[in-house]
Amino acid sequence: MDKKKVIKHLETIAIYLELKGENPFKISAYRKAAQALERNDQSLDEIDDFSKLDGIGKGTNAVIVEFIEAGETETLNDLKEEVPEGLIPLLDLQGLGGKKLAKLYKELGVIDQVTLRKACENGDVEKLSGFGKKSVEKILQALDEIGKRPERLPLSDVLVLPQLIEEELEKIDDINRYSIAGSMRRLRETIKDLDYIIATTNPKQVADSLVHLSAVKEVVAHGETKVTVIVESKWDVSVDFRLVAPDEFYTTLHHFTGSKDHNVEMRRLAKQKGLKISEYGVEEEETGKIHTFDSEQAFFEFLEVPYLPPEVRETGEEVSVNHSPNLIELADIKGDLHMHTTWSDGAQSIEEMVKKNIEKGYQFIAITDHSKFLRVADGLDEVRLRQQREKIKEVQAKYPEITIFCGVEMDILPDGTLDFSDEFLKEMDFVIASIHSSFSQSEEKIMARMRTAMESPYVDMIAHPTGRLIGRREGYALDIDTFIDWAVETNTIIELNANPNRLDLHWTELRKAQEKGARIAINTDAHSYQMLDDMAIGVKAARKGWIERDTVINSWTPEQLQSFLKTKKGEA
Template sequence: MVNTKDDAVNKKDIIYLLEKIAIYLELQGENPFKISAYRKAAQALETDPRSLSEIDDWSTIKGIGKGTQSVITDFLESGTSETLRQLQEEVPEGLIQLLDIQGLGGKKLARLYQELGIENKADLKLACENHKVAELKGFGKKSEEKILTGLLSLNEQPDRLPFDAVRGVRRSIETALANMAFVERFSIAGSMRRMRETVKDLDFIISTSAPNKVKEQLIKLDHVKDVIASGETKVSVVIEDQFDVSVDFRMVADEAFATTLHHFTGSKDHNVMLRQLAKSRGEKISEYGVENLATGETKTFKSEEDFFNHFDLYFIPPEVREAKGEFEHSSTFNRLVTLSDIKGDLHMHTTWSDGAQSIEEMARFAEAKGYEYIAITDHSKFLRVANGLNEKRLREQRQEIERVQNHFPNLKILAGVEMDILPDGSLDFDNAFLQELDYVIGAIHSSFNQTEEEIMTRLFTAMENPYIKHIAHPTGRIIGKRKGYHVNMEKLIKKAKETHTILELNANPKRFDLSSEWLKVCQEHGVKVTINTDAHSKDTLDFMAEGVGVARRGWLLKDTVVNTWPLAELEAYWKKKQE
């Protein structure tokens, strides 16, 4: 491919531009509907499946009109945006990060700028310390204190926390709620329920007929550092953990549980679309139910499913509620992969390399999960730090696997390896040896800083190898910590298709690699995916549930996920590589 205009400016750049303009307008105290028009335009682009070059008439996209179209054309033609440039002239750059302070929005910031000349953190801090802020109309002593503390904690932790960093807090809260008096039902909600890989906070919905009694218990939960709000229906606290985690609890009567759960699961954009739909039918959705505007009657629902059915929609799973076409496709979601579809786990470690359990133990736990097959895939010799296995030890391990196999008539244990793809592009074992193994994974664990070309050469070598069934954690990223190596995903997916190589969704919550976005692209290109836990201990075999959640977020149908297939079918697919 030669360089086209698409390479210079991509769709994401335009989306980012529109969102940035919205932020600046917010700081100018602009009409909120104008601001949201820019956000909607960005959203519309995000949802439109076409690439940049395939769109010729922008204004036919719903949400993009004359104004946003001219901003886009200007940007495409000149590479910059006059609209944004002007805004940047009028609004100081330093104000933007101040929007992250709790309780400070565009309007208040605009006034701080206009009336006190505040342009950045330092200005704001000084103004608070000199009590200038409290003197402003609409502000007061408490606002000033809040701004000051918000200011101090601004850089202490990232805006969004990695999924894995809040898993523990979620668990302990769920345990507490399960044992809490006056709690009838509860559920996680918010972006955690939607399986986003980073979250801003945790949301829980609780049904109770004694909200005050529950409230008293909530603010006394373990490790509560701060109580942000505690009203009749809403309690917000900050839990002290590895990071400070904000947790919102919503308490409702049981009949409103389903609608409240839906409401606080979001996404916000999904909710807006559904509310618009309701409105066009003469109804109004709130967390308390669906009101018929003609009769004033409010209908509640036993389940979210009933709620969707009321609008003549099939159930839309939480993972796909992102206003990215889920309403149009609601009839296909009953075919999304589920945990009960999973028949095996094709990536796990034992004490032979860096795992905590023996082969026999792993087999026992896998059998308890009802699996039909697993692959034991310890590291290969290159990975010394993980006690990687050489040819000799792998042959010994096969004997042990065969011994264990005799005790598990209903579970096929494949003798495999997670083989390193070496920095020079060669593989850790030759083909003569690889053909002795039942299952070979290709993986990169070294030289992360190589150029895209070097990385792609390594990956392509592995994919062209007839014995390598799948590529483990294809990008090598650790969410919130490490970007991963320089993979060109489009090329990787194309190559996977050509070579019948399966790509992994590594279900370790630190990784979720591939991401749901790329999984979707895989499926669109007919590339098969395997969801594996990469378990290093018995408990981490449970990552499968979260992996399936990420797969669902990527709209993966059961058929795309090869470890939902019976073993015979899987073996037939592997043969394609050797043809």
């Protein structure tokens, strides 16, 4: 029995309660109990009394205990007898919530997609009170679209859109200011739609311009406070524009940046102070006076909450952290320690990459092409790596303003050995080890491979530790907690791979890593010029994990970094 199963069980109960049309507060009580477990750092065995956690009381505690002991609970078993399983996916249909579904089930015997469609088509649904012609139309349309597009899209599939949209927003005269909001602003790794907040004194004019943006494929809503359009890229993506008066801009921006849980917490806190937060401002309940703000910082200050950047506004618990975190910023980054060149599968030469990194203002980089095992990437063997070192020396002489580390991204082989001997690795300035093969091995084997790499005094860093590709590949069976412990124990750097397809390690794990004292490097793993720009996304992902500057080794000077690298080799 593990914690994840218990959390899942509580959430499942909540879903069934929703379908039963239960009291919404009871439903959210189960969700809150699940969250309470999720936020708690301890493992299941370490928690001696669940009801001591905030949000878990007598009832949910009993459910948890029963589930741990029996592997099932009477609560859920009873619910399953009352509510057919086939209704659950129907909750995802736009416009159908628990109550309406409960009604469809009780009055028309709808139990799944097929019976729902039938009931719509033979006119039964239309006759039901609370439903009408339009509801039937919408349900049928939603049924047609089910499964066409994943509900949430991987970040990297959507990332091009803001650039495209903002280029044109810049040109609309009546826009006073604008900002992206929603999960994109918080850098969630999957995105459902895009939200923009626009300040204007001429909403009608702006709305008319918005529906004519070149990327627009379809206009869904065209009002004076809200415009919704569908834009076409790899997928159809819905974009909401909220038009507000300039003085409401920052409270609206905060509101639509979310997350929902964050907003709930902020409002709860405001309420204790006799204040009411809405997207239009903060109202004093007693006098009705409404406060608006010149910045989000001012908004937080007014509520006496230390400023929280958008990336960390997730669970709501951040609201009660009573200091502003000193988070890493893009400007702190002094170098990039993972990139490829034409020597293996990169697009640019060593010199080209070096020049581009100098333009970025970096003080150091590591050239880290693939090792010989990775034939598809034209990985380098010992001979070619030595040749490359000579080449790097030449380039280094030409560009003394930047320190170039001779590195390699060495494969950890399926049999658990490394692609190079210690004797050879000794020659390298910076050695990355990573797994690119045999992803389906058991956790035991994967961990053994990691252990070998981390124990080597010459392996400085593990790249993209889990191997996941967001929305496409799960990653191999890594025991992340143990991995982090080993990283601390062996002085091995953990990478945060800034590639938006990866963002690996994940932000929740990064936070744990920092708490345990691990060192993090944010790297682009660039295979071309353009990918060097992913550093900005990497830094945001780090901030999302509350990563502070001192944890990030590429915020250090080249000298600090060099001396740190020596400690692992025992040369310090």
